[in-house]
Amino acid sequence: MSSGGGYKPVNTVRRTVTTVSKRKRSSISDPVHRPHPPLAPGPIRKPSKSSRRRRRIRKERASSSVERQWVFSPSDSRNLKDKLVLVSYNLLGVDNASNHMDLYYNIPPQHLEWSRRKHLICKEISRYNATILCLQASFELDYEVDRFDDLDSLLKLRGFEGVHKRRTGEATDGCSIFWKEKLFKLLHHQEIEFDSFGLRNNVAQLCVLEMNCEVPESKLRVQSSEQTSTSPRRLVVGNIHVLFNPKRGDIKLGQVRLLLERAYKLSQEWGNIPVAIAGDLNSTPKSAIYDFVASADLDTQLHDRRQISGQSELDTKPSPFRNHYAVSVSQTNEWSQEELQLATGGQATTHVRHQLKLNSAYAGVPGTHRTRDQCGEPLATTCHSRFQGTVDYIWHTKELVPVRVLETLPTDVLRRTGGLPSEKWGSDHLAIACELGFVGE
Known part of the structure; x- marks a missing residue:
């Protein structure tokens, strides 16, 4: 084969590569050197699926940061001269967040950091113009920082004073009650250590607060010119964080019962003054524990202690090999003597009772189907990866009436956040809040 015969194919390949290269460059539109011709009139092209999806995501993110709204009672409250704003808030203890990461696996780590969350929480509280705070999972100590003092310092800058009670045992969280120093003064503080009654390491608090009517700029009291001096407004404020364990309904019931017993006794000792109870009951609105608080009476024999809090949806699924028909209703609802004593306080009865006539603040102010259930509760x-529902409440006696309540976020909005805490909300709980007015002079 001659050398000339082998040369031509190589040149041909080179020319082909050059031609392809030029064709590629010519296919790319350059707005500077090769401007587009004017568009011909015609129908407007619809956005692509990807662009529509991006717009929908942006819209959903915007809706997820929606502001919470106050809803007012339809009842006339103009004659209620003395009012207060009570906020109950489970702050999500730092240890709880770190020890139960399975609940927050889809939450960005920075949203769980206390250094960030504490500022979100304080700013949120300020937006609600709260005058009394009942905080749960609020008192924590570790080797480096006293987180209650951390929170206490931030709230003091906003005019609050407070008392706290740490849980017994090895747990580091607890409960705190704060009040606006210029508007209230503390007359009495009582701590309840449930461990002393065989009811685990949870704690509760009771405070007797008195309105400080000497402050002329107080928003709590507006006296008419003909009004004579009256005794100052006082109330009992209770704060509780009930045991979580869904299977120990006997202990949960005993904790709630004991708090309500102490609150009633304190109310009587101070002249039958009003009572407000707030906190995380770790029980749903459809539960027997909710019914007990609302009705003041519960027959334990009608309920399974393992389902008495309504949290059965949190339990693991039952074994498919279990013979449900082999367990009678009476066996399922059977309580041991020890369990009955814990629930009832040692009385020779199967009924659990309390003497307070309590109403739910949220149930007393109608809301919408997007935020309320059939009971009127949020x-x-x-909201976290394993549960979305209601466990936080504010209750009050008849001497107090709800003027307005702070609506929670709609459930569809909560779902779109992917769980709490989030960029906007500093806990896995939503704060609940209501304005309460004193009835009568």
């Missing part, structure tokens, strides 16, 4: 006050 559809959800907490």
Whole structure:
């Protein structure tokens, strides 16, 4: 084969590569050197699926940061001269967040950092113009920082004073009650250590607060010119964080019962003054524990202690090999003597009772189907990977009436956040809040 015969194919390949290269460059539109011709009139092209999806995501993110709204009672409250704003808030203890990461696996790590969350929480509280705070999972100590003092310092800058009670045992969280120093003064503080009654390491608090009517700029009291001096307004404020364990309904019931017993006794000792109870009951609105608080009476024999809090949806699924028909209703609802004593306080009865006549603040102010259930309670006050529902409440006696309540976020909005805490909300619970007015002079 001659050398000339082998040369031509190589040149041909080179020319082909050059031609392809030029064709590629010519196919790319350059707005500077090769401007587009004017568009011919015609129908407007619809956005692509990807662009529509991006717009939908942006819209959903915007809706997820929606502001919470106050809803007012239809009842006339103009004659209620003395009012207060009570906020109950489970702050999500730092240890709880770190020890139960399975609940927050889809939450960005920075959203769980206390250094960030504490500022979100304080700013949120300020937006609600709260005058009394009942905080749960609020008192924590570790080797480096006293987180209660951390929170206490931030709230003091906003005019609050407070008392706290740490849980017994090895747990580091607890409960705190704060009040606006210029508007209230503390007359009495009582701590309840449930461990002393065989009811685990949870704690509760009771405070007797008196309105400080000497402050002329107080928003709590507006006296007419003909009004004579009256005794100052006082109330009992109770704060509780009930045991979580869904299977120990006997202990949960005993904790709630003991708090209500102490609150009633304190109310009587101070002249039958009003009572407000707030906190995380770790029980749903459809539960027997909710019914007990609302009705003041519960027959334990009608309920399974393992389902008495309504949290059965949190339990693992039952074994498919279990013979449900082999367990009678009476066996399922059977309580041991020890369990009955814990629930009832040692009385020779199967009924649990309390003497307070309590109403739910949220149930007393109608809301919408997007945020309320059939009981009138919020559809959800907490949201994480395993549970979305209501466990937080504010209760009050008849001497107090709800003027307005702070609506929670709609459940569809909560779902779109992917769980709490989030960029906007500093806990896995939503704060609940209401304005209460004193009835009568």
